[in-house]
Amino acid sequence: MNFSSKLLEDAVNEFSKLPGVGQKTALRLVLHLLGKEQEEVDTFGNSIIRLKRDIKHCNICHNISDLPVCSICSSPKREKEVICVVEDTRDVMAIENTSQFFGAYHVLGGLISPMDGIGPSDLFIDSLVQRVATTPVKEIILAISATMEGDTTLFYLYKRLKDFQVPITTIARGIAFGGELEYADEITLGRSIVTRVPYVNSIIK
Amino acid sequence: MNFSSKLLEDAVNEFSKLPGVGQKTALRLVLHLLGKEQEEVDTFGNSIIRLKRDIKHCNICHNISDLPVCSICSSPKREKEVICVVEDTRDVMAIENTSQFFGAYHVLGGLISPMDGIGPSDLFIDSLVQRVATTPVKEIILAISATMEGDTTLFYLYKRLKDFQVPITTIARGIAFGGELEYADEITLGRSIVTRVPYVNSIIK
The missing domain is CATH 3.40.1360.10 (Dna Topoisomerase Vi A Subunit; Chain: A, domain 2)
Known part of the structure; x- marks a missing residue:
């Protein structure tokens, strides 16, 4: 691409490093952000910088958490x-x-x-x-x-x-609820017959 | 979505404001960036903040430019x-x-x-x-x-x-090079017949 600005090119290159984002999409996203107020763009840019800097992981389960022990590991319920x-x-x-x-x-x-x-x-x-x-x-x-x-x-x-x-x-592996048998792959369908369950257990309560 | 961290939620919400980016995609992008080094994430976040702050537009043609007059408007060619x-x-x-x-x-x-x-x-x-x-x-x-x-x-x-x-x-409006007539919309095809050009003019030189 022929960029008219080095700053623009840098931003587009950074965005196109994201998974599933090509140069054209990156340019669209960058131009979208350019159309916003400075404050909004700062919030966007800083949200990811702050996340990376301040992110913690739960000491017990290693899930992303703002506290040393996450809300699930500390819940009495x-x-x-x-x-x-x-x-x-x-x-x-x-x-x-x-x-x-x-x-x-x-x-x-x-x-x-x-x-x-x-x-x-x-x-x-x-x-x-x-x-x-x-x-x-x-x-x-x-x-x-x-x-x-x-x-x-x-x-x-x-x-x-x-x-x-x-x-x-x-x-459990098997055919998804709402899934049609004819479109299921052979391994899943085969295993779902081998590992069949009593009908009463399959009802959603 | 049930976020385990406010910082994560903020970052995902910021990304999902981008056009064509839903919450699931935003989460994927944010987790991808989280897997990078702090330095790379800073470069990413700052590239867009700096672009918005320092961006200039050419005084003549209003295209995005790093200089008061863009490279096209200032080119003698x-x-x-x-x-x-x-x-x-x-x-x-x-x-x-x-x-x-x-x-x-x-x-x-x-x-x-x-x-x-x-x-x-x-x-x-x-x-x-x-x-x-x-x-x-x-x-x-x-x-x-x-x-x-x-x-x-x-x-x-x-x-x-x-x-x-x-x-x-x-x-010029018309059928794209490589485009098939049967898939062209009626307006484009109709206009392309009305505004037909001499064959010699249509050859790519």
């Missing part, structure tokens, strides 16, 4: 003995939105991915093992994506946790 | 007597990318849009009239989008400029 292990904070938010889970979380901060150079020591796995070893735990739910990295991580977690005599479960 | 009138800086960049135009520009800064409360006085129309009145001009090319706002603006510009005895042209 949550069942701390049930730990749901997830990849990142987005998964915590997704599960919280369902209002179906009342235990605590453990955020790994990623998945094991040798291709990207991420090994078990780069994730909060040791602290999970530590947590299971030192606090009373009734169940560990592994809510990890069913991808290659997810399966690798699941397998590794299982190996590290299986000797603690704590039930280890994973979230 | 450009034919200043041919003025191409466009909506915004994106159009200047698009036309410059074609390497087919060697005149100067005039950036209106938008289009007349009564629905959005944008009238002729909000745009650089008076300064265009002034420019045509005070400097030698051989041709005015109106390169404005063929939308309702564009047509309104075209009509208004024509009314303001027609008494100057300067040829006023618009960019």
